Amino acid sequence: MPTPHYGQPRYRVIADELKHRIESGAIPPGALLPTESALGAEFRASRGTIRQAIAVLRDACLVATEHGRGTYANALSHERGLDKRAAPETRQRQVAADPELAALFGVEIGTTLIERESVTRWNGAVGNVIRVYRLPEIR
Amino acid sequence: MPTPHYGQPRYRVIADELKHRIESGAIPPGALLPTESALGAEFRASRGTIRQAIAVLRDACLVATEHGRGTYANALSHERGLDKRAAPETRQRQVAADPELAALFGVEIGTTLIERESVTRWNGAVGNVIRVYRLPEIR
DNA sequence: AGAAATTTGTCCGTATGTATC
DNA sequence: AGATACATACGGACAAATTTC
Numbered sequence: 001m002p003t004p005h006y007g008q009p010r011y012r013v014i015a016d017e018l019k020h021r022i023e024s025g026a027i028p029p030g031a032l033l034p035t036e037s038a039l040g041a042e043f044r045a046s047r048g049t050i051r052q053a054i055a056v057l058r059d060a061c062l063v064a065t066e067h068g069r070g071t072y073a074n075a076l077s078h079e080r081g082l083d084k085r086a087a088p089e090t091r092q093r094q095v096a097a098d099p100e101l102a103a104l105f106g107v108e109i110g111t112t113l114i115e116r117e118s119v120t121r122w123n124g125a126v127g128n129v130i131r132v133y134r135l136p137e138i139r
Numbered sequence: 140m141p142t143p144h145y146g147q148p149r150y151r152v153i154a155d156e157l158k159h160r161i162e163s164g165a166i167p168p169g170a171l172l173p174t175e176s177a178l179g180a181e182f183r184a185s186r187g188t189i190r191q192a193i194a195v196l197r198d199a200c201l202v203a204t205e206h207g208r209g210t211y212a213n214a215l216s217h218e219r220g221l222d223k224r225a226a227p228e229t230r231q232r233q234v235a236a237d238p239e240l241a242a243l244f245g246v247e248i249g250t251t252l253i254e255r256e257s258v259t260r261w262n263g264a265v266g267n268v269i270r271v272y273r274l275p276e277i278r
Numbered sequence: 279a280g281a282a283a284t285t286t287g288t289c290c291g292t293a294t295g296t297a298t299c
Numbered sequence: 300a301g302a303t304a305c306a307t308a309c310g311g312a313c314a315a316a317t318t319t320c
Contacts, residue, residue, distance in 0.1 A: 009287080009288060009289090010288080010289075011288075011289085016261075019261070035303080035304060035305085036304075036305070037303095037304080045289080045290090046289060046290050046291070047290095047291095047305095048288095048289070048290070048291090049288080049289060049290080051305085051306090052288085052289090059259070060259060060261075060266055060267055061267065065305075066297090066298085066305080067296070067297050067298075067304085067305055067306065068296075068297035068298035068299075068303080068304055068305060068306095069297080069298060069299085069304075069305080070298095070304065070305080071305085101268055104258060104265050104268050105265055105268070106265070119243060120198070120199060122155070122158065122199075126243050126244055126245070127199055127273065128199055128200065128271050128272060128273045129240055129243050129244070129271070129272040129273075130269065130270070130271050130272075131269070131270045131271075131272070132267050132268070132269050132270075133267060133268040133269075133270070134266065134267045134268075148306080148307055148308090149307080149308075150307075150308085174284080174285060174286085175285075175286070176284095176285080184308080184309090185308060185309045185310065186286095186309095186310090187307095187308070187309070187310085188307080188308060188309080190286085190287090191307085191308090204286070204287095205285095205286080205316085205317085206285080206286050206287065206315070206316050206317080207284080207285055207286060207287090207315070207316030207317035207318075208285070208286080208316080208317060208318085209284095209285065209286075209317095210286085
């Protein structure tokens with residue numbers, strides 16, 4: 001098969017499907033997603049494409065991946081081995097929607113949103129601070 | 140050559156080098172980076188690895204890529220074909236550092252920072268709002 | 279207008295490195 | 300130590316957007 005991606009590319013379709021499974025609870029919060037190889041077999045896609053799909057979910061803060069372990073769904077603060085050194089560079093909290101965020105999300109000003117803050121570094125020094133806002137998971 | 144990435148992976152080393160060129164002005168703001176193939180030839184890396192390096196820069200808001208055109212350095216608001224419909228999904232402005240940002244960046248509270256806001260969508264609906272903060276370019 | 283060239287986007291298959299179990 | 304799983308890297312192929320002729 002060549003590479004037909006009329007309309008949506010496959011990695012995006014796969015990301016969408018996985019997103020549904022997570023939000024519907026088919027993959028409960030904190031659970032491990034199937035391995036990349038397993039997902040590749042299920043969707044008949046190469047591992048690279050699966051990784052691309054997972055990267056989309058990661059950017060949207062829907063999953064968190066750990067080397068050698070797997071990818072967790074909705075790992076809001078992966079309460080796994082937190083006896084180890086805690087996650088240093090990323091925090092999460094609830095905030096009230098400012099007027100601009102409220103307009104974007106289409107909610108009332110003051111509505112509680114989830115803010116996830118992370119820090120990128122360049123050789124130690126802080127490069128960017130990234131704040132991702134999203135609506136609280138309903139479920 | 141196999142895949143040795145002792146210490147830092149190659150895509151990160153390449154991203155670092157490109158970052159230096161941009162910040163030093165060797166690649167001036169708004170200029171096009173060399174093509175992915177050209178960079179691959181220069182760094183003796185595959186196109187995939189180059190693309191990974193560029194993705195790092197894109198996440199740090201150091202470059203912006205356009206399909207069929209190329210990757211622009213520091214394209215703060217790529218003043219190219221802006222007669223077309225401007226992309227309203229990403230904005231940039233100056234803000235005063237709140238206490239938390241000030242602490243992270245190691246500056247005084249109230250110092251002006253650059254905030255770039257972008258919006259991700261899932262089938263039209265707003266998914267996340269992302270705000271990236273960084274220090275103003277010195278130069 | 280249309281065709282060709284250029285450049286980024288997507289996808290595959292494979293191989294090897296590294297972290298975890 | 301071995302098995303499992305994610306990370307990095309290569310090379311090739313084709314799709315899609317843009318520019319150039």
